[in-house]
Amino acid sequence: MGKLNFVLVSADILPQVYGKVLAAKEFLASGDASSATEAAKMAGISRSAYYKYKDRVFEYNPENAEEIETLMLTLLDTKGVLFAVTNELFLVGANVLSINQEVPQNGVAKVSLTMRVAEMTVSVEELIEKLKAVNGVKSVNIGG
Numbered sequence: 001m002g003k004l005n006f007v008l009v010s011a012d013i014l015p016q017v018y019g020k021v022l023a024a025k026e027f028l029a030s031g032d033a034s035s036a037t038e039a040a041k042m043a044g045i046s047r048s049a050y051y052k053y054k055d056r057v058f059e060y061n062p063e064n065a066e067e068i069e070t071l072m073l074t075l076l077d078t079k080g081v082l083f084a085v086t087n088e089l090f091l092v093g094a095n096v097l098s099i100n101q102e103v104p105q106n107g108v109a110k111v112s113l114t115m116r117v118a119e120m121t122v123s124v125e126e127l128i129e130k131l132k133a134v135n136g137v138k139s140v141n142i143g144g
Contacts (some may be wrong), residue, residue: 023042068097072143073140082101084137092121128140
């Protein structure tokens with residue numbers, strides 16, 4: 001799995017399809033559309049265009065940019081470890097936005113965890129130390 005690369009670009013220079021994908025995602029999120037097919041139709045794009053870009057196009061909100069952190073964890077492939085990690089996040093007030101876990105290899109799994117940290121009761125550094133103390137957590141790092 002390669003490193004993700006992001007570029008912040010003004011929307012007015014991009015092809016219209018990207019803005020329409022964002023509109024379709026909003027139709028789904030708000031409940032105005034009940035399916036991806038309906039959302040794509042409402043946005044004026046094909047369903048295939050929606051699926052081609054939906055996981056690659058995101059709206060940038062500068063108000064939230066500093067509130068989001070991504071942690072990279074290495075966890076033992078043992079029942080309950082990921083639950084213990086997410087429970088610790090709950091206890092400190094982090095809001096988990098996404099979790100991506102690779103298939104475990106050699107007894108460990110790589111996990112990418114993105115969270116909103118604005119309402120946390122501890123610093124990110126303190127959280128990392130708390131997570132390192134969880135049984136089954138081999139490593140925790142910020143970012144990629």
